[in-house]
Amino acid sequence: xxxxxxxYTRVLRRESHDSRTAPAVVTAxxxxxxLAGLLVLGIWTLVDAKLGDSIAGxxxxxxxxxxxxxxxxxxxxxxxxxxxxxxxLAIVPGRRDRRSRSTARLAILADNxxxxxxVADRIAERCGLDRGNVSVLIGRSAxxxxxTPTSGVPLDSAVxxxxxxxxxxxxxFESNVRVRxxxxxxxx
Amino acid sequence: xxxxxxxxxxxLLLVTGLALAAVGMLLxxxxxxxxxxxxAADAVAEWGDSVGAWAGSFLFEIPGLGEVSGGLLIGFxxxxxxxxxxxxxxATRGGGRTGTAARRxxxxxxxxxxxxxxxxxxxxxxxxxxxxxxxHTGVYRVRRAPAIRIxxxxxxxxxxxxxxxxxxxxxxxxDALVGHEIPVVLHLQGRGWLDRWRSATRVR
Numbered sequence: 001x002x003x004x005x006x007x008y009t010r011v012l013r014r015e016s017h018d019s020r021t022a023p024a025v026v027t028a029x030x031x032x033x034x035l036a037g038l039l040v041l042g043i044w045t046l047v048d049a050k051l052g053d054s055i056a057g058x059x060x061x062x063x064x065x066x067x068x069x070x071x072x073x074x075x076x077x078x079x080x081x082x083x084x085x086x087x088x089l090a091i092v093p094g095r096r097d098r099r100s101r102s103t104a105r106l107a108i109l110a111d112n113x114x115x116x117x118x119v120a121d122r123i124a125e126r127c128g129l130d131r132g133n134v135s136v137l138i139g140r141s142a143x144x145x146x147x148t149p150t151s152g153v154p155l156d157s158a159v160x161x162x163x164x165x166x167x168x169x170x171x172x173f174e175s176n177v178r179v180r181x182x183x184x185x186x187x188x
Numbered sequence: 189x190x191x192x193x194x195x196x197x198x199x200l201l202l203v204t205g206l207a208l209a210a211v212g213m214l215l216x217x218x219x220x221x222x223x224x225x226x227x228a229a230d231a232v233a234e235w236g237d238s239v240g241a242w243a244g245s246f247l248f249e250i251p252g253l254g255e256v257s258g259g260l261l262i263g264f265x266x267x268x269x270x271x272x273x274x275x276x277x278x279a280t281r282g283g284g285r286t287g288t289a290a291r292r293x294x295x296x297x298x299x300x301x302x303x304x305x306x307x308x309x310x311x312x313x314x315x316x317x318x319x320x321x322x323x324h325t326g327v328y329r330v331r332r333a334p335a336i337r338i339x340x341x342x343x344x345x346x347x348x349x350x351x352x353x354x355x356x357x358x359x360x361x362x363d364a365l366v367g368h369e370i371p372v373v374l375h376l377q378g379r380g381w382l383d384r385w386r387s388a389t390r391v392r
Contacts, residue, residue, distance in 0.1 A: 004371040007330050011189055011373050019190075021281050024197035027204050028274045035271045042264060046256065073219040079212030086205030090198045105359055106372040108352075113378040118348045131345075171348045 008107040015109050018094035027086065095140070101172050108172070112138040115173060122167045123147065123160055133186065136164070142176040143168075151185030189328040189337050189373065191284030200277065289327045289334055290366045301366060303327040306336055309365065313358045314338070319346035321383060335371040341379055343386070348376075 045052035097112045116136040123145065124131040133148040145164050149155040157179040164177040216222065217229040243259020250256050290301040307325045314323040321341040327334050342351065355374055363369055379386075 004369065007333070007335055007371040008373070011330055011335065011371075014194070015189065015373070015375070017194075019192055019194050020197040020201060021192055021194075024200050025278060025281055027201060028277050031204065032271060032274050032278070035267050035274070039264070039267050039271070042260070042267075046260075069219050069221065072215045073221055076212045076215030076219060079208050079215065083205045083207075083209035083212055086201045086208065090202035090205060105356065105363075105369065106374050108374045108376070110376040111378040114342060114376045117342070117344070117378075118346065121345045167348075171352060 005102070008102040012100040012102065012107055012109060016096055016098050016100055018096055020089060020094065023086075023089050099138075099173050103172070110171075110173070115168065115171070116143070118171070119143075119145070119164050119167045123163050126163050127155060127160065128153075138175060142178065144178045144180065146180045146182070148182040149185040151187050153185065155181055157181050189284065189326070189330065189335065190282050191329065192281050196277065197281075284328045284330075286327050286329050286334055289336065290368070290370060291334075292367070306362070309362050310336070310338060310355075310358045313361075314340065314351075314354060317351065317354055319343055319348075319351045319354075321379065321386060330371065333371075335373065338372065338374045339377055340374065341377045341383065344379075 041051075041055070045055065098109055099112060099115065100107065100109045102108065116138045119138070120134045120136040121131065123129070123136070124134045127134075127147070127149075129147065129150060133150075135146045137144050137146075143164070145160055147155060147160055160181070161177045161179045164179070165175070168175050168177075214232065217225055217232060220226075220229070240259070243262070244257045246258040247255045248258060248261055287303050288300050289303045289306045292299045303326070306327060311323040311325045314320050319342055321343045323338065323340050326337045326339070328337060329335070338355065340351070340355075342348070352374075359372060
């Protein structure tokens with residue numbers, strides 16, 4: 001049905017990117033604690049002038065054994081590093097390891113790991129290999145298959161690539177498959 | 189599929205990051221370990237002094253407290269406003285889940301289909317399959333209309349085309365019941381670390 005396509009576009013776009021809710025909520029919570037603390041301290045200093053003096057003394061570094069230069073240098077470096085992490089999180093697209101497509105009736109969202117599992121299962125089945133000797137990595141546009149053959153049994157990489165692309169095509173996803181077959185087989 | 193406004197998430201991270209960077213740079217300047225930056229440090233100190241002088245230049249009379257400098261008052265108000273905004277931010281994360289999968293209004297009355305029925309009619313059918321470890325559904329509001337999300341975790345060695353066929357079958361029956369097509373998103377989830385210990389086959 002055509003009127004669902006924009007819902008699908010929106011959902012699939014959102015679901016294939018990280019929401020950044022977790023870091024944002026943590027940041028907001030820390031900011032709330034800091035601000036509340038500052039407010040309480042500020043009101044306290046208004047009421048009790050002695051506290052204000054002791055805070056000023058503490059900020060001037062009267063009681064600390066560390067010298068102010070190292071302290072501000074270390075704090076500055078830590079804050080700048082934190083800032084870089086936060087700005088990085090804010091700007092980078094944050095794509096998730098997922099693929100998506102929509103059919104006439106529904107939108108399909110598949111974790112790349114699930115597709116890799118399915119492809120590895122089919123290769124192991126069809127080539128008569130132990131499942132542990134096939135490893136598949138599915139990336140955003142390309143994927144790679146690494147197979148360790150049974151020793152003494154020849155294995156054609158074109159056949160393996162065909163099985164992989166065929167399996168992916170059967171569920172409607174396409175990928176450039178690169179096959180690597182280990183030089184030495186194992187007895188499984 | 190929740191309704192979180194993601195731009196706001198990123199904006200908060202960006203603004204906090206920039207503020208932290210500014211404070212961190214100031215601290216680095218103040219440490220005096222970078223002699224070639226001293227002109228910049230002097231300029232910042234001068235600017236800070238002028239801001240401080242301006243903030244202290246006007247006083248407010250508050251009953252019971254005496255005179256309070258204007259800068260301090262502005263700081264208080266800004267902190268309170270920021271605090272309220274942050275609490276609103278925290279309260280508006282998530283959401284968008286709804287308990288109604290479909291609703292039809294006629295002159296003779298309204299019919300609502302509960303979200304639990306979607307779970308019973310779609311997910312319960314999928315759970316019967318030997319290819320599926322777990323299946324559950326959730327209903328979310330997307331563009332002011334309900335949309336169903338099916339989360340599927342497959343068993344090891346599952347036949348994915350067969351699973352997709354059974355999803356199609358379940359949806360056909362669901363559509364026949366509801367009468368119109370509700371958007372459905374199928375999510376094929378990876379297995380979690382606990383699922384490692386589950387068996388590859390299901391015996392019935």
